[in-house]
Amino acid sequence: MGKLLGIDYGEKRIGIAISDEQQNYVFPGETIENSSSTFKEIKDIVEKENIELIIVGxxxxxxxxxxxxxxxxxxxxxxxxxxxxxxxxxEDERLTSQLAKRLLKTVPGKKKQKGNIDRQSAVLILESYMEKNRK
Structure with missing residues (x-):
């Protein structure tokens, strides 16, 4: 097994999530502004984290x-x-943004930042994929 990269693609922002090596847990990564450097940033993450599979919502x-x-x-x-x-x-991403918004409402602090929603959506997308593909 190896790490998985989850991506919530948007025209303005791209949320990132990364699993652990055993694919038991998912951690929110960063939010990338969708720009001319997007593919380089994703490639850098893939190389740094030694990603074996990418899941896009x-x-x-x-x-x-x-x-x-x-x-x-x-x-x-x-x-x-x-x-x-x-x-x-x-990976089907139906309702992930709405669920992410609901989950973030329960978190104290700056919960309305749009980047947080993108990252949390990426987490939900990756968790969904992992749950369906557990061995």
Missing amino acids: FPVNMKGQESAQSEKTKKFAQAIQDRTKISVKL
Whole structure:
């Protein structure tokens, strides 16, 4: 086993989460501003953390249908795979942002920062993938 990288892709910000080596726990990472340096930043994280698989949240509607954002996410995931040479899988991310907002309401302090929602969404996406793929 090895570490997994969870990504909540957004047009403005990208939330990051990383699992431990045994894939038992997920830790929030940073929030990356979506810019011209995005792929370099992700590649740096992959190399620094020795990531073996990348999980990108895949937006579909409540009926499971794809949208314009789904297509952008597919292109983003493919670009990450091409640049890092690490396999990328898509994980249904329905309701993760809403759940992340609810979870952060229970945390004291600066809970309304948008980056926190992106990171927490990445955690939920990665936890969902790990739960479905437990051996």
